[in-house]
Amino acid sequence: MHGKFRTPMIIVNFKAYSEATGQRAVALAKEAQKVWKETGVYVGVAPQFADISTVAKTVKIPVFAQHVDPIRAGSFTGHVLAESVKEAGAIGTLINHSERQLKLSDISEIIRITREKGLLSVVCANNPEISAAAAALKPDIIAIEPPELIGTGIPVSKAKPEVVTDTIRLVRKVNSKVTILCGAGISRGDDVAVALKLGTHGVLVASGIVKAKDPYRILREFAEAAIRRRGKP
């Protein structure tokens, strides 16, 4: 247990993929729920803003927003309010994904807001130093993702294990509690096993699941690898 969630954990980022938009987002979330029911492994999904409520009404697994803005309720046309995604059913949010990078002070403010509103904060970081900087802001979860590997199918846990171990080492100097995930290129069960072996609490995945021919099969493979490595959660 790490605070409000269990590890090992797998979060599936739906990005703005057409394979995970609208009704396909709901279908994919159902597959993820099936894996959770069958294996007990914590599987979260991060659909697009407009799909959060439909997905959250359909499945019981945790739903994350992909981003929220550093704002309080008010005159902020076109922005994403934390309360809004929470009321739609999200239990947390990604923050500072490499495709939606934020100002340092905005990351700090968003973490403060998520804490106030009872949302989990998952801050993404590009490298070990940035992970340590983000960890100093005391989010719930840090996800290290080297952007050069995102979407490549070359798993960070195997191609750059030192990025993962350096991250854990630098983050732990600053923050002893934060949960640490890794991502980028994770596409096979063994990539997940190696990620956990290196000391992370789970993985943040996207194309490896969303663009797979059979997302259920791959996600199930991920979950089983996680169980083998960590024991039944």
Next chain:
Amino acid sequence: MHGKFRTPMIIVNFKAYSEATGQRAVALAKEAQKVWKETGVYVGVAPQFADISTVAKTVKIPVFAQHVDPIRAGSFTGHVLAESVKEAGAIGTLINHSERQLKLSDISEIIRITREKGLLSVVCANNPEISAAAAALKPDIIAIEPPELIGTGIPVSKAKPEVVTDTIRLVRKVNSKVTILCGAGISRGDDVAVALKLGTHGVLVASGIVKAKDPYRILREFAEAAIRRRGKP
């Protein structure tokens, strides 16, 4: 008739107001629908992204997104995909609201995307020159809103009628077809009547409705003023 929609029109921007988030967004949209049913005046609502699907499932009046990003489906975590808001039930989107201003080339790209996907484009502009520039990009609708009057209750149609008439004049030199709305400070029926008298096709409103004690009453007043001015639509 102006293309796919009727005028006079009233679009209510829900912004990130707490009074118009989640279940309150749905309630407010129902009030707007009531006004439409009773008066026949085209009333659109622009809720937050996470509320689009719930609102669109509940009411039959047109729903707009408050923003979409200049992207095609793909690796764009935390961005707003046009297809996503469309599949959730939006029929159009605000673009370049003064609280969510965009690069010129992004406005151009978003208009192109909305056209391809069959969404109405409502480009907001701060002053007559910017309105003319936006009109050159051939959106469906231009909404002129002097930012210094937004949220003040001082109606643009009365406080700065020359901004409205200059906008119409400059926009018409560039684009003979685009529908023109005005907004900022619109809070009474007479403000709507004056806006139409100046030559616009309707209004874009926010706090004047959303933060009113009785939004239904004010919106009904707006609609009746529009009918008196223009005749039953």
Next chain:
Amino acid sequence: MHGKFRTPMIIVNFKAYSEATGQRAVALAKEAQKVWKETGVYVGVAPQFADISTVAKTVKIPVFAQHVDPIRAGSFTGHVLAESVKEAGAIGTLINHSERQLKLSDISEIIRITREKGLLSVVCANNPEISAAAAALKPDIIAIEPPELIGTGIPVSKAKPEVVTDTIRLVRKVNSKVTILCGAGISRGDDVAVALKLGTHGVLVASGIVKAKDPYRILREFAEAAIRRRGKP
């Protein structure tokens, strides 16, 4: 004559190229001045901010900033103030280059500021529609540069002549006075000749000159092509 400057004109954008930084910026500006003295063709240079004063003290040809911010004097740490580049010796500025794109309202504000401060405004645009939008804001000069050709050595004037002619056609509907340049891929004298033949008043160039083995020789070739096409300016 087009207002405060003469055509045909050639503006050389030094970007952040190492070949045109510091003393190399000064050396390159001297070569450009030599071409101007020998041919009479208006040749402007756009060095980096920190090089403007040194370049402007060394040569008599017109110096442009590559960007200014939409600000008035005040608390704007790290921003570029129009008065500052003017006092350093610039007579104008590029605005909205495809590598430094701006919000529509900021382009409008910068044009207003340059007008007040007596600086020439050169607004860059990606395509004909954006050029027309920019022209509605009444800058002194529009430069059309399809970003996909920038730095390629494939000249816009030959590869996409319709982009240039469409730009001229759409811009002229909106603005009968603005000077029109084109750029991207211009690397030989003939590319300049074709640009002028298509109806532009000159070219905006960068790598074709800055990264040439002998910038003087190529720039001289450009100027001679311009004279042959237009007659001695």
Next chain:
Amino acid sequence: MHGKFRTPMIIVNFKAYSEATGQRAVALAKEAQKVWKETGVYVGVAPQFADISTVAKTVKIPVFAQHVDPIRAGSFTGHVLAESVKEAGAIGTLINHSERQLKLSDISEIIRITREKGLLSVVCANNPEISAAAAALKPDIIAIEPPELIGTGIPVSKAKPEVVTDTIRLVRKVNSKVTILCGAGISRGDDVAVALKLGTHGVLVASGIVKAKDPYRILREFAEAAIRRRGKP
């Protein structure tokens, strides 16, 4: 001594103030140099980009840029290249000033670039947590400036001493070496003395000097207060 510079130190940020643009920037830098010569206290100046070379040619005191971009030499029109400000005479740069805030990953990249190019990095931060995050990126100097006090004349060292001491405490957990400055509202010698007493190595000032009737007199007062507190440097 802290690495390449001495403490106590005073850095004067010229912002985009008209009182410190062009020839007035040079005049103000001369006053700062006079204070350094008379007191021996390390006084740096941070003029606008276009003034760096003229200022650096005129005075011997250290000159800082107000910002550099996270770029290497190349096609980056309108951006600020570290080599460019260095060749113009800057020995370091402010980074992430509250008026020019940056993405976390860009701060990290700029610190890396300044290190490679031999420039001092002065990262500004809004609050203690953000200071600690910035310190994890190993810059040379951290400057804590609560934005709500900037330009007010209400000194951070007196109005919010706990912000300063919390910053020192949190930063030291993460980074034992970084030099720590504070700023915002510093306008009298005593404000500097208190800042040093709280444990900082100096101050970052702007309007308190630049907009003073007699900048020399105030800066001299600052330097003398620093000496009294720390002893002749």
